Amino acid sequence: MKKRFSKLAGSIVIASLLASVIGCSNSGTSNTSPGSTGSNSGGNNAEAVSNEPMTITGFFSDPNTNWNNMQDDTGKFITEKTGITLKPEFAVGDPEQKINLIAASGEYPDVISPKGASGALIDAGALLDLTDLIEEHAPNIKAMLGDQIDRLRHSNDDPSIYFVPSLEAIDQFYFDAGGPFNLQHAVVKELGYPQMRTLQDYENAIKAYKEKYPTIDGQPTIGLSLLADDWRIMISTTNPAFWATGAPDDGEFYIDPETHEAILHYKRPEEREYFRWLNHMNDIGLLDKESFVQKYDQYKAKIASGRVLATIDQQWEIDEPEAALKAAGKHERAYGHYPITLDETYKAANFQQTGFNGGWGLAITTAAKDPVRIIKFLDYLASEEGQILVNWGIEGKHYEYVDGKRVFLPEIENIRVNDNNRFKKEFGIGNYLLSLRYGDGVKDSTGNYFTTNNPEQVLENYSDIEKEVLAGYDATYWKDLFPKEDEFEVKAWGAAWNIPVPNDSIITVTQQKSNDIVRKRIPEAILAKPADFDKVYDTMLAELDKAGAKKMEEEYTKLVKARIELWSGQVTE
Amino acid sequence: METITQPSKPASAKKIKSRRFWKTAVQQRYLYLMSLPFVIWVFVFSYIPIWGWTMAFQKYRPNKTFFEQEWVGFQYFQELLSDDRFYMVLRNTLAMSFLGLLVGFTVPILFAVLINELKGRFFKRSLQTISYLPHFVSWVVVAGIVYKMLSTESGGVNDLLMWLGLIDEPIQFMAKGSWFWGIVTVSDLWKEMGWNSIIFLAAITGIDPEQFEAAKVDGAGRWRQIWHITLPGIRSVIIVLLILSIGNLISIGFEKQMLLSNPIVIDYAEVLDLYALNYGIGLNRFSFGTAVGIFNSFVSIILLFTANGIFKRYSKESVM
Amino acid sequence: MAKLSASYGRQTLGDRVFDIGNVIFMTLVLIATLYPFLNVLAVSFNDSADTVRGGITIWPREFTLENYKVIFSYGTLVTAFQISVLRTIVGTILSLTACSMVAYTLSRRDFQGRKFISVFLVLTLYVSGGLIPGFLLMKNLGLMNSFWVYVLPGMVNAFYIFMIRSFMDNLPYALQESAKLDGANDFTIFWRVILPLCKPVLATIALFVAVGQWNAWFDTYLYNGSNSSLTTLQFELMKILQSTTSGADQARGSNIVEQMRSVSPDSVKMAITIVTIVPILLVYPFLQRYFVQGMTLGAVKS
Known part of the structure; x- marks a missing residue:
């Protein structure tokens, strides 16, 4: 027995030692050399030949397991065209930690996408100012941005451009609404498509249906279920307070459109009324008792059972349980989206425009040997040819034009729908959104959309009952029920939640404190006896101020005003 | 060592002592060879990085060198000690770790002893293997199962209590702050009991079986065998582990508490390690995070030496 | 029987x-x-x-079986598996050797350095310099992009040393005495007399080290994340896990269409858990016999 074990162990050791030693030495050498020699030779000949092979190292905050070392169709095409091979490392877990270590150790990759953690890198002087590089070598990027280029600048004190934004798409247009006030199709159909505009309408519908059907499939009917699991409490419980009161999403703040003063949005009196309504819903037994206790998977399971009449949540949080409902053929238990507000004086501002926010994207570091080649590479990806390539792949191989309309080849489309991993891995489509890019709804010179999303597709995905319900409300899309983009002014400060906050600002700590207070007190206020609601709410406001909310709001107001100034182009050198 | 004779003259005492020392050192050269290299090893990997503690006294920025940092003295410690939340999380931490020590430390010992008493070899082995399986299941999953079992909607525990007629309507276990510490402790026990018993089981195996035979001949029952042979036989392992665990009372991680908590019980759920993450590294405030770390270390070391001293005095067993 | x-x-x-x-x-x-x-x-x-x-x-x-297919469709995990096995085996052997040697010296009540070394070691359990100093140390020691970063830094572990020592403390001292009289030096006594008696505790510590090595992924991420020939199985699985999970922070961007599609199939997560833990579970039966069945002193003596 003992002998057998040691023999077995021994052979495992030897086998794996051999295998990995061979593996290591092979790939070990091939890993290090092309990086250095590649970029050297690239640097030498950059002026002469622009597609000399060159390897770029990079660190990306978002994981991408479908990355195939550019051996996919699109990747090969890009390498052939530009000579560039990108060798990225993707974050696992918390990217900020690793980025801080990169900043502290001075071991920068050539390009980096740090998202929210750029502060340390900028402080360290690790990132190149791209202003001149874009001006001289990136005509496509320049054209795409137009006069919005000021929105890429870092701050009034440091008007450098550090990033080519790649997370937010240019001129993104939303084809449909995705929440947050959702109601089962069965409810509105049963009740004959009643007006669905105010919280009162919403409440009445839930109440009427629940009284009529106290159980669904043998289990007790739940009126409204909320979710408060960790950060999700914002999506389902606290953010809807501003949605219901006609304010747009500025994170935890409300920005006065006239004075640009920032306050914690909970301080608005109308939001207190929204939470009072939730308190009332709890009082009359329409709110799920487990709302603030349940975990995300319990919540999903509950929704998938089809007995939750209403959810206040974004669509992407209930996608999974809805898919399960549809798979079970219970299409009437899926949800429609309604522009609910506190009363009719408010207008749901879900589609208020922010303009291009710039923001997170790819930066070139001081370690890059040939920044010009890199910016040219990014510029190629931002060109019309590049944009169609990264979104659709290669003509004839992946897509074709049918009557002038760009479509995937049938076999490709089949793989796209049924085996998305293979689709990305083999064809590389969607893996190279590294540069500036167009959003949904933007058309190229052939009159086709750049992205693969289009309104017809949204319509195709609607179920029969969904179409029936929409017809009941005289609409084609859910979005039709909402106030349109052009009914609002474009917010001059973009979206406040993505204003970068300096590392040493008091905002960071106070924000954390205020989150801790809000996440505890809001559920408490909602579950309190109606008579005690105000007491709890006042306690919360007092605690917020005690934690330094006023000072934070002042600081935040400064940031908002600085951004407006920066974006208006007044600070360019 | 213990039998050093008192030197008669103080002047030469030092010299004699030093000579003795070197003589013994040469005799013990193998012992030095077997330990000193590893002491140096530990110095490199565990002690050198302690320079990082200086961060707690600086306004640390990752991109600057040590000499460029701005020094701020005890500012971060003052901030820590003047924060009400800090005392709340400290209370929670100590409460849960104390319960953990009380239950999570003693039950595995008992479990190991009882496993050892089992007769059937197959049953014994399977039980051992299976009891440690939950150790490998992540807290996310375990917390999910706990939540489902304690749910008011067809949760196993509520169903059982209703069926037994002990309660009229389901109890919202997870919405009661006063239950939270207990739930964490029991969940932890469930997950780690088998795993934590392994070391004790190993220690029991080291006991000379002749002792049990002798006890049986004397007519000792099972309980007496356990009490007089098994437990004393693993006493030193128990004490060493206990001392080391007492030193760890303050750092209990935060994963299980975070996953089991919800907004309603948050005042009982947040622990020091999570606080340090949320208000330190999580906000890129390395200095504050380090200050909490230093506080942790100091408390740990005080606890450790106290526990060690007490055990040394009363049981002659100790770590140092 | x-x-x-x-x-x-x-x-x-x-x-x-x-x-x-x-x-x-x-x-x-x-x-x-x-x-x-x-x-x-x-x-x-x-x-x-x-x-x-x-x-x-x-x-x-x-x-x-689809969930398992998904995992393996992310590409070959063979290299990563080999590295994981290698680090588990090498790490366990190194750690056991180092810790048992130190433990033996500390179990010798006549050893001069006993007190100092004990204190020196035990403190390491309660102090830590933090992430950044540790990272810079590894960089300066040239351990980045190297297999050795997996096994060397944690090789000497005070906790394991004290566990082994407390086991050794229980062994009858007479055994050592008689060996000494036969003229054996301290190393020989450790190797020939003490170590064979310590099989139960060594098996236990081996299990602890092996499980720790097998489950570790953060060191891979910190030091070898960009070197695909040195990444471990846990790290690769962690990557798959994370990319199937919708990014928490991204979700803050309220209604960004792309993020609506990132779903987190719990079943795939569970399949990853199984892929992770089954190999290490297989190690257990080999070690188990040392502490369930037991070694007896009598057996060694004869």
Whole structure:
């Protein structure tokens, strides 16, 4: 027995030692050399030949397991065209930690996408100012941005451009609404498509249906279920307070459109009324008792059972349980989206425009040997040819034009729908959104959309009952029920939640404190006896101020005003 | 060592002592060879990085060198000690770790002893293997199962209590702050009991079986065998582990508490390690995070030496 | 076995009650501890869309192998598996050697350095310089992009040393004495006399080290994340896990269309858990015999 074990162990050791030693030495050498020699030779000949092979190292905050070392169709095409091979490392877990270590150790990759953690890198002087590089070598990027280029600048004190934004798409247009006030199709159909505009309408519908059907499939009917699991409490419980009161999403703040003063949005009196309504819903037994206790998977399971009449949540949080409902053929238990507000004086501002926010994207570091080649590479990806390539792949191989309309080849489309991993891995489509890019709804010179999303597709995905319900409300899309983009002014400060906050600002700590207070007190206020609601709410406001909310709001107001100034182009050198 | 004779003259005492020392050192050269290299090893990997503690006294920025940092003295410690939340999380931490020590430390010992008493070899082995399986299941999953079992909607525990007629309507276990510490402790026990018993089981195996035979001949029952042979036989392992665990009372991680908590019980759920993450590294405030770390270390070391001293005095067993 | 059944005959009533009670209790423990694992197993074989509905206990509702296919479709995990095996084996051997040697010197009550080294080691359990100093140290020691960063930094572990020492403390000192009289030096005594008696505790520590090595992924991420020939299985699985999970922070961007599609199939997560833990579970039976069945002093003596 003992002998057998040691023999077995021994052979495992030897086998794996051999295998990995061979593996290591092979790939070990091939890993290090092309990086250095590649970029050297690239640097030498950059002026002469622009597609000399060159390897770029990079660190990306978002994981991408479908990355195939550019051996996919699109990747090969890009390498052939530009000579560039990108060798990225993707974050696992918390990217900020690793980025801080990169900043502290001075071991920068050539390009980096740090998202929210750029502060340390900028402080360290690790990132190149791209202003001149874009001006001289990136005509496509320049054209795409137009006069919005000021929105890429870092701050009034440091008007450098550090990033080519790649997370937010240019001129993104939303084809449909995705929440947050959702109601089962069965409810509105049963009740004959009643007006669905105010919280009162919403409440009445839930109440009427629940009284009529106290159980669904043998289990007790739940009126409204909320979710408060960790950060999700914002999506389902606290953010809807501003949605219901006609304010747009500025994170935890409300920005006065006239004075640009920032306050914690909970301080608005109308939001207190929204939470009072939730308190009332709890009082009359329409709110799920487990709302603030349940975990995300319990919540999903509950929704998938089809007995939750209403959810206040974004669509992407209930996608999974809805898919399960549809798979079970219970299409009437899926949800429609309604522009609910506190009363009719408010207008749901879900589609208020922010303009291009710039923001997170790819930066070139001081370690890059040939920044010009890199910016040219990014510029190629931002060109019309590049944009169609990264979104659709290669003509004839992946897509074709049918009557002038760009479509995937049938076999490709089949793989796209049924085996998305293979689709990305083999064809590389969607893996190279590294540069500036167009959003949904933007058309190229052939009159086709750049992205693969289009309104017809949204319509195709609607179920029969969904179409029936929409017809009941005289609409084609859910979005039709909402106030349109052009009914609002474009917010001059973009979206406040993505204003970068300096590392040493008091905002960071106070924000954390205020989150801790809000996440505890809001559920408490909602579950309190109606008579005690105000007491709890006042306690919360007092605690917020005690934690330094006023000072934070002042600081935040400064940031908002600085951004407006920066974006208006007044600070360019 | 213990039998050093008192030197008669103080002047030469030092010299004699030093000579003795070197003589013994040469005799013990193998012992030095077997330990000193590893002491140096530990110095490199565990002690050198302690320079990082200086961060707690600086306004640390990752991109600057040590000499460029701005020094701020005890500012971060003052901030820590003047924060009400800090005392709340400290209370929670100590409460849960104390319960953990009380239950999570003693039950595995008992479990190991009882496993050892089992007769059937197959049953014994399977039980051992299976009891440690939950150790490998992540807290996310375990917390999910706990939540489902304690749910008011067809949760196993509520169903059982209703069926037994002990309660009229389901109890919202997870919405009661006063239950939270207990739930964490029991969940932890469930997950780690088998795993934590392994070391004790190993220690029991080291006991000379002749002792049990002798006890049986004397007519000792099972309980007496356990009490007089098994437990004393693993006493030193128990004490060493206990001392080391007492030193760890303050750092209990935060994963299980975070996953089991919800907004309603948050005042009982947040622990020091999570606080340090949320208000330190999580906000890129390395200095504050380090200050909490230093506080942790100091408390740990005080606890450790106290526990060690007490055990040394009363049981002659100790770590140092 | 024959001996055991013989001793059954001599049982008193109290003993029998004890045994029956014990078996009943242990059966309950068995069921309680088996459940989480079976649950994970069942979910991992269940259709991921169906899993959302909840209510899976110990048997898949809609059986599928798809979740496992998804994991392996992310590419070959062979290299990563080899590195994981290698680090587990090398790490365990190095750690056991180092820790048992130090433990022996500390178990010798006559050793001069005993007190100092004990204190020096035990403090390491409670102090840490933090992430950044540790990272810079590894960089300066040239351990980045190297296999050795997995096994060298944690090789000497104070906790394991004290565990082994407390076991050694219980061994009869007479054994060492007689070896000494035979002229053996301290190393020989350790190697020939003490170590063979320590098999139960060494097996235990080996298990601890092996599991720790096998499960580690953060060091891979910090030091070797960009070197695909040195990444470990846990790290690769972690990557898959994270990319199937929708990014928490991204979700803050309220209604960004792309993020609506990133779903987190729980079944795939559970399949990853199974892929992670089954190989290390297989190690256990090899080690188990050392501490369930037991080594006896008598056996060694003869």
